[in-house]
Amino acid sequence: MRYLKSLIITLVVAAIYFYFLLPPINPTCLSFWFFIIFLLIVFAVSAFSFNTITLITNANTLDFRHIKIDRGPMVFVIAIFVILGGIIITNVVLSPLFIPNAFATRIYIDQDNVFHKDIAPVDYTKLPVIDKASSMRLGDRVMGQLPELVSQFDVSSLYTQINHQGEIVRVTPLEYSDFFKYLNNRHEGTAGYIKVNSVTGETELVRLENGMKYMNSAILNQKLDRKLRFSYPTKIFGGKYFELDTEGNPIWVVPTIQYAGVNLRPAVEGVIILDPVTGDSDFYNVAEAPKWIDHVYPSQLIIEKTDDWGRYKGGFWNSLFGQRNVVRTTRGYNYTIIDDDVYLYTGITSVIGDESNLGFILTNLRTGNTNFYTAPGAEEYSARASAEGQVQHMNYQATFPLLVNVKNQPTYFLSLKDQAGLVKMYALVDVRDYQKVVVTDITEGVAQAFLNYIGDQIDDASLIQQKITIAEIATASIGGNSYYFITDKSGERFYVSIRVNQDLLPFLKPNDEINIGFYETDKTIIEILTIKE
Numbered sequence: 001m002r003y004l005k006s007l008i009i010t011l012v013v014a015a016i017y018f019y020f021l022l023p024p025i026n027p028t029c030l031s032f033w034f035f036i037i038f039l040l041i042v043f044a045v046s047a048f049s050f051n052t053i054t055l056i057t058n059a060n061t062l063d064f065r066h067i068k069i070d071r072g073p074m075v076f077v078i079a080i081f082v083i084l085g086g087i088i089i090t091n092v093v094l095s096p097l098f099i100p101n102a103f104a105t106r107i108y109i110d111q112d113n114v115f116h117k118d119i120a121p122v123d124y125t126k127l128p129v130i131d132k133a134s135s136m137r138l139g140d141r142v143m144g145q146l147p148e149l150v151s152q153f154d155v156s157s158l159y160t161q162i163n164h165q166g167e168i169v170r171v172t173p174l175e176y177s178d179f180f181k182y183l184n185n186r187h188e189g190t191a192g193y194i195k196v197n198s199v200t201g202e203t204e205l206v207r208l209e210n211g212m213k214y215m216n217s218a219i220l221n222q223k224l225d226r227k228l229r230f231s232y233p234t235k236i237f238g239g240k241y242f243e244l245d246t247e248g249n250p251i252w253v254v255p256t257i258q259y260a261g262v263n264l265r266p267a268v269e270g271v272i273i274l275d276p277v278t279g280d281s282d283f284y285n286v287a288e289a290p291k292w293i294d295h296v297y298p299s300q301l302i303i304e305k306t307d308d309w310g311r312y313k314g315g316f317w318n319s320l321f322g323q324r325n326v327v328r329t330t331r332g333y334n335y336t337i338i339d340d341d342v343y344l345y346t347g348i349t350s351v352i353g354d355e356s357n358l359g360f361i362l363t364n365l366r367t368g369n370t371n372f373y374t375a376p377g378a379e380e381y382s383a384r385a386s387a388e389g390q391v392q393h394m395n396y397q398a399t400f401p402l403l404v405n406v407k408n409q410p411t412y413f414l415s416l417k418d419q420a421g422l423v424k425m426y427a428l429v430d431v432r433d434y435q436k437v438v439v440t441d442i443t444e445g446v447a448q449a450f451l452n453y454i455g456d457q458i459d460d461a462s463l464i465q466q467k468i469t470i471a472e473i474a475t476a477s478i479g480g481n482s483y484y485f486i487t488d489k490s491g492e493r494f495y496v497s498i499r500v501n502q503d504l505l506p507f508l509k510p511n512d513e514i515n516i517g518f519y520e521t522d523k524t525i526i527e528i529l530t531i532k533e
Contacts, residue, residue: 006047013042022229024236028259033087037080044076087262094261096319100312106265107305109361111372116408118371119338119362121519121527124446127413128161128168128198128337131399133421135159135170135196138203142194146205149174152181153190156216160241161198161335161342162294164248168198168337173242173250173276175217182219189213189277193242193250212250212276216240228254228272231281238268241295250276253293256283257301266304268368271296289366294342297368302344303329306361306370310348326351327358330379334400341366345403347379348372356382357431360403360410375410378434383412386434387427391416396424403431407454408519428453447483451499463517463529468492470512484508486528494518496528504531 014035017023023035096103130138139155153174161170174190176182189211196203214227221227228237238255245251254272259265271289274281289296310327311319319326330347337343342365347357357379363370378386384398401412406428416425416439423442426449430436440449468488476483482498484505494516498505508514517530 003043003047006043009046010039010043014039019226022225024229025233026236028262029236030087030263033083033262037083040076040080044074047076091261091264094264096308096312096316100316100319102260103265103308104312106267106308107302107368107370109306109309109370109372111374113371113373115373115375115410116405116519118373119405119410120521120523121408122404122406122411122413122450123523124450126168126199126337127404127446128335128402129413129415129423129426129446130170130196130198130201131415132159132161132170133399134201134415134417134423135172135198137421138196138201139172139194142203142205143174149191149205151177152185153177154217155194156242158242159196160243160295162243163337163340163342164195164244165246166340170196170198171242171244171250173212173215175215179219182217185211186213186218186222190215193244195244206248208250208277210277214252214274214276214279224252224274224276227279228274228281232256232272232283235272235283237272238266238301239295239298243293243295246292251293252276253295255296255298266301268297268301286368291366293366295365297363297365299333299344299365302363302365302368302370303333303346306346306348311351323351329361330357330381332380332400334402335365336362336402336404338362338364349379373410375431377410377431378412378429380412383429383431383434384414386429386437387412387414387416387439390427390437390439391425394424395419398427401429406450411453447497451497464520465515465517467513467515468494470508470510470514472510473508485525493525494528495525496531500528501531504533 017035017038023029023031026032136157136159139159143150143155154177156172156175159170159172161168171193173193176185176190191211192205192207194203194205213222214224215222216224218224224240236257236259238257241253243251243253252274254274255268256270256272257266258269268286270283270285271293272281272283273290273293284290286296307328314322314325318324327348328351330349333344333346335342336345344363344365345360347360349357357375357377359372359374359376361370361372380401383401387398388396396416396418398414398416401414404411404413410431412429412431414427414429415423416427418424425439425441426446427437427439428449438453440452470486471489472487474485476485484496484498486494486496496505515532516528518526518528
């Protein structure tokens with residue numbers, strides 16, 4: 001009973017600390033040990049204070065020299081130093097200094113890949129040209145047209161890029177504007193979410209029949225972090241992603257992390273899917289994550305693992321001194337869609353920091369599978385500078401590039417923006433020779449930008465030549481350019497731009513025989529690059 005008051009105070013402080021700061025009850029997480037150390041300090045200070053006051057009160061004299069100070073709380077001070085020492089020793093033993101291979105193998109990177117075989121030729125009708133910054137502007141514009149919502153909600157800055165029902169879109173929820181707006185709307189929840197088509201720029205505010213209650217901006221028990229922590233007290237969360245399920249319902253996707261040592265070598269162990277409307281949630285092991293979600297592996301974690309792979313594969317001391325074959329990522333990344341999954345793309349460059357890439361990686365953010373492709377050439381920031389140099393008199397700024405397959409060659413695609421953040425031009429830069437840059441005004445369209453870049457330079461050696469007989473032919477205008485869609489007698493389907501042969505295409509009709517050239521692809525509609533009678 002001697003320390004009962006101190007114990008009660010410590011438990012009260014622990015409850016308040018846990019409620020507001022939400023540390024995981026997991027000894028591999030550093031914030032858990034901060035929690036424990038803080039409580040030991042609270043207990044030691046309160047025990048020391050109460051027992052000293054009792055001794056003074058019971059003393060027959062105010063002569064402090066005769067008062068014996070209780071040294072019991074010193075045990076807790078010693079415990080603090082033991083904990084700190086244990087963390088330091090554990091992490092040193094598990095550091096790259098002693099086990100560099102454990103860091104180098106945090107991620108498996110398949111290096112036996114061929115770019116043009118794995119990456120299909122670019123389909124510029126499905127190219128995500130609207131980046132996050134432009135999506136935010138479009139979202140704010142739509143929100144501004146609805147004054148009844150603007151007064152109550154803000155647009156979140158998340159704008160998660162996902163593949164939804166075959167479309168590349170960015171989605172972001174509406175959040176409560178402030179504390180008082182939360183009080184006014186907490187029973188109904190936030191009104192909906194914004195969806196921006198990354199290809200066309202079409203923007204929609206989707207209103208929900210039942211509002212989203214478990215949000216980042218909510219207060220007390222409806223706050224998303226608190227809902228997650230109370231539901232999963234031992235889990236370490238690796239970020240929160242706003243996505244849509246197959247029916248368009250909003251979902252929070254939250255990867256969970258496990259550490260080696262304390263906050264060392266984080267790895268994804270699973271994923272939590274939480275319904276922001278009802279608060280219902282499910283945990284899945286990483287191998288069992290539903291296929292319709294896109295973000296299981298956090299982008300920054302992939303970059304961290306890849307950097308460790310490049311840094312420590314030759315050992316710890318080599319990473320500092322010899323630096324033989326030491327590489328790193330290029331301090332930037334972007335996303336692309338392949339076969340309905342979202343992939344992270346980033347370049348791999350030498351650790352000495354030159355302006356060239358050795359290649360690049362593509363990581364499936366749902367499965368974590370990572371491929372390396374050898375593609376010596378300009379790194380992304382050099383490509384941006386080269387594109388900006390083409391229009392330096394206009395002071396346009398280039399976006400971080402997308403990597404696409406043009407004529408079986410890796411090529412950077414970028415947007416050029418003015419000072420107001422509006423896209424004014426498209427640029428294509430050859431990865432191998434970043435001096436080869438072609439810029440096209442946005443009014444001409446994406447398809448024209450690629451046609452301007454390709455020009456008449458067709459790699460005949462890589463073309464498949466085939467003679468076909470036309471069964472059906474139709475025309476359509478895409479981005480201001482005319483395209484012909486052809487079905488041959490065997491049922492194969494093709495499309496071709498008027499620019500490929502404007503003297504022949506307008507006069508083709510069913511039953512005509514033509515000779516065409518195209519690149520090998522697994523797409524159901526094949527692009528014709530050469531055509532003649």
